[in-house]
Amino acid sequence: MAPNVTGSVVFSNVKKQFGTFTAIHDLSLDIEPGTLVTLLGPSGCGKTTTLRMLAGLEHPTAGRILIGGKDVTMLPANERDVSMVFQSYALFPHMSVLENVAYGLESSKMKKAEARERAEEGLNQVGLAGYGQRLPAELSGGQQQRVAVARALVLEPQVLLLDEPLSNLDARLRRRVRTEIRELQQRLGFTAVYVTHDQEEALAVSDRIIVMQNGVVAQQGSPRELYEAPVSSFIADFIGEANVVPCEVLRTENGQAIVQVGKLEHRVPARSHSVPGPAKLAVRPNAITLSAAENAAFPGRIKFMAYLGDHVEYEVETESGTLFVVDPAVDQRLEPGTNISIGFHHRGIALINS
Structure with a gap:
């Protein structure tokens, strides 16, 4: 039987340059389906550039990117089977919660009734059943973040991308929402690539952590492996x-x-x-x-x-x-x-x- 590649991600010898500056040096990664992998590192390490290349918002200078076994290296963002959750939530303030969640489905020409039904299911998945008629401003920061996750998940992407999803929340709310995201990912079994600079957040949510430094992978492994067996003083202190x-x-x-x-x-x-x-x-x-x-x-x-x-x-x-x-x-x-x-x-x- 052929291995299941749906939801897998592969970076093969990927390089990204901006003019004469090399942001990513010869990056090779394999992300298994159904896992939550975190790209972690300080500002300027290359983690956000890596995520943007996976999303199709940037294109590599060299190398290949595969999603679900398909080469998507030069495909535009709208032709990749991924959805992104931004740190700003990016909800439409004049639309109801239900309309926000259904927006991507309706934009893809799905019938309105079917899109609304799928959106209701999405809200139920993230624990927001009954919140559909509220406006985003009537929700807490954590609830707004869950709406953003629901909006991404109803599109049924192969890979969910999360870009600093908790950075706008206070410390106590961050702890609760990161737990909710992790429980949701494990329950639904989707592949997720998560970017953060917060090492505690990475330890709490990840199956695997990829620590980046100056555009290269400094070390990767499970949270326990990185904490208990760091290979360098940079990893140990980060x-x-x-x-x-x-x-x-x-x-x-x-x-x-x-x-x-x-x-x-x-x-x-x-x-x-x-x-x-x-x-x-x-x-x-x-x-x-x-x-x-x-x-x-x-x-x-x-x-x-x-x-x-x-x-x-x-x-x-x-x-x-x-x-x-x-x-x-x-x-x-x-x-x-x-x-x-x-x-x-x-x-x-x-x-x-x-």
């Missing part, structure tokens, strides 16, 4: 927050690297490039343990302490630089000036390339 600590790899055994920081030895998962010699660790702030002590294997001194209710944040001076530490032990508050012993948990620490 997916969460991390301290970069110099270390010495003493030896490797049974898939583990024995590393030394100060006089402290610790085991971490080895990488293919793990060989004895100088290296670097990415250490999550909550992977560090602190205890008041003198003559420690890895000593430090508390520089700053802030009590934040359910945890305490520290800045710790060490021979390896200043470490940022998040400690849940709120009953053990170490005051600035305290000499301490630093240890590491087994999780939240990874060898990195640079």
Whole structure:
């Protein structure tokens, strides 16, 4: 049986130049049907340009783009089987919610009655049954975003594109709407390509995250893979927050690297490039343990302490630089000036390339 390619996306050696500036360098990606893949990165990394090329709003300088196995590289936007949800929602303020959702269907020459029926079904899918006669201004920001998603989904695209869809919402509403989008995608099983610069948002909604830097893929993988095994200090600090600590790899055994920081030895998962010699660790702030002590294997001194209710944040001076530490032990508050012993948990620490 032939593999199911409906909803698949392929970028094959895609390059995009604007004049002499190269925005995308030789990009090759495969997105499986029915998955939500996030393009993540700082401003200027190439994620929005990549999405616009997939939408047909930009065309590659070189390479091929396939949707559902069909080469769409040079097709205009209206001939691609995709729909886009914009960060501005782009709802027509003078039209009712139902009219907004039905607009694309009616524009494609579908009979008005059928379009309205499909639009009602779309609103029901996103939990807005009964809201059809309201105007967009009568809805909350989260509800307006769901209308925009419904309007895109009723067109039954192979791929749904979401461009910073939560950027206009406040923090609490962003958490709720991102959950709704993820639940909807999993329930309906559509393919989605999601662009954001918010790493927490990417971790929460994605099957796979593609982190971009200067027009290339810096790393890709599941949210857990990127958080727990970053390949570089850029990834470690962009997916969460991390301290970069110099270390010495003493030896490797049974898939583990024995590393030394100060006089402290610790085991971490080895990488293919793990060989004895100088290296670097990415250490999550909550992977560090602190205890008041003198003559420690890895000593430090508390520089700053802030009590934040359910945890305490520290800045710790060490021979390896200043470490940022998040400690849940709120009953053990170490005051600035305290000499301490630093240890590491087994999780939240990874060898990195640079």
